[in-house]
Amino acid sequence: MARVLLLGSTGFVGRAVAHKILDTGHQLRVLVRDPLKAAAFKVRGAQVVVGDALNPQSVTQAAQGVEHIISLVAVRRNRPQSYLAVNVDGPRILGQAAMAAGVRSVVLVSAVGAKLDPHLKYFTSRWMGEQELAKTGVTGTILRFTLVIGEDGGIVKDFERALVGPFAIIAGSGQAKMQPILREDAARCVVEAIGKPELLGKIVELGGPEVVTWETVFDWFLQARRVKKPKLKLPAPLLIPAAMAMEAVSTNPPITPDEVNMSQADNLAAGIDSVSSQFGWRPTAPGAWATTHWAKPVR
Numbered sequence: 001m002a003r004v005l006l007l008g009s010t011g012f013v014g015r016a017v018a019h020k021i022l023d024t025g026h027q028l029r030v031l032v033r034d035p036l037k038a039a040a041f042k043v044r045g046a047q048v049v050v051g052d053a054l055n056p057q058s059v060t061q062a063a064q065g066v067e068h069i070i071s072l073v074a075v076r077r078n079r080p081q082s083y084l085a086v087n088v089d090g091p092r093i094l095g096q097a098a099m100a101a102g103v104r105s106v107v108l109v110s111a112v113g114a115k116l117d118p119h120l121k122y123f124t125s126r127w128m129g130e131q132e133l134a135k136t137g138v139t140g141t142i143l144r145f146t147l148v149i150g151e152d153g154g155i156v157k158d159f160e161r162a163l164v165g166p167f168a169i170i171a172g173s174g175q176a177k178m179q180p181i182l183r184e185d186a187a188r189c190v191v192e193a194i195g196k197p198e199l200l201g202k203i204v205e206l207g208g209p210e211v212v213t214w215e216t217v218f219d220w221f222l223q224a225r226r227v228k229k230p231k232l233k234l235p236a237p238l239l240i241p242a243a244m245a246m247e248a249v250s251t252n253p254p255i256t257p258d259e260v261n262m263s264q265a266d267n268l269a270a271g272i273d274s275v276s277s278q279f280g281w282r283p284t285a286p287g288a289w290a291t292t293h294w295a296k297p298v299r
């Protein structure tokens, strides 16, 4: 069994990864900003170290004595923390700390869509972060996921926000294609990737076993919650100026221009069998799961 340091354990995907690491029998150490958020792992035997994943000294110290590091640290929006600080500098700090501590490998969780594109700031920042990690010379694997879905959080929060007055709002046509993967399955991929020799040095794009449109995933949510509101599609060219205005006046706007742009592009993994071809098992089909597991808001 391996000694693993996990960064980003307190997030939507990270929580599931932490529990999966413990289920597997690995020794888990987490680096967290708020130790109370790690209470559930601590009671299961994880070692909790308090520190910031953007502080090189904290990460280097936390990496002492572990064999592998996994990072799920990222921000989806450019504030309050910036893309540059978290999504770009974060992987560099991770790689340098891993090299200094002599760990065997790292797994960086990134996002399908990561690429250099001035119209897509978030995806550009993820691509830059991947490059920064590679430049450190550390041995590792980058796992890019498509949409990850779970009972709470993630896209469920976006859907709840999209129920505005009498309407269920869709940004753009809703026809962009995606390949949602259950959080449990994504976490299993992350844990199984630890030290897997054939994945070292690779960027692997992973998603679920179905290609569906954004509107279909929204329909699962509406069906699960028994929402009967009519859907209102707001064309992206109209929505972008409104999103710009909201971003200018609010620190937490309902949608940002970058999110409008991202929502219009397909977000697909490397094939419908991306998980089975890399890990040898088939992920759960998300449609039937979502319509039952999204029935009640999780508080």
Ligand SMILES: NC(=O)c1ccc[n+]([C@@H]2O[C@H](COP(=O)([O-])OP(=O)(O)OC[C@H]3O[C@@H](n4cnc5c(N)ncnc54)[C@H](OP(=O)(O)O)[C@@H]3O)[C@@H](O)[C@H]2O)c1
Binding pocket: 007, 008, 009, 010, 011, 012, 013, 014, 032, 033, 034, 037, 051, 052, 053, 054, 071, 072, 073, 074, 075, 076, 081, 086, 109, 110, 111, 112, 144, 145, 146, 147, 148, 149, 154, 155
């Ligand atoms: N959710 C999806 O649908 C999806 C899809 C594709 C890829 N992914 C990837 O999966 C990864 C995790 O995503 P997520 O949805 O779980 O995000 P999340 O819920 O926002 O979690 C982000 C994590 O990063 C931590 N973090 C942020 N800034 C930090 C800092 N300065 N120091 C230490 N920790 C910091 C957060 O800690 P705090 O609790 O202290 O804030 C949290 O644990 C990301 O790389 C993301 O791109 C997610």
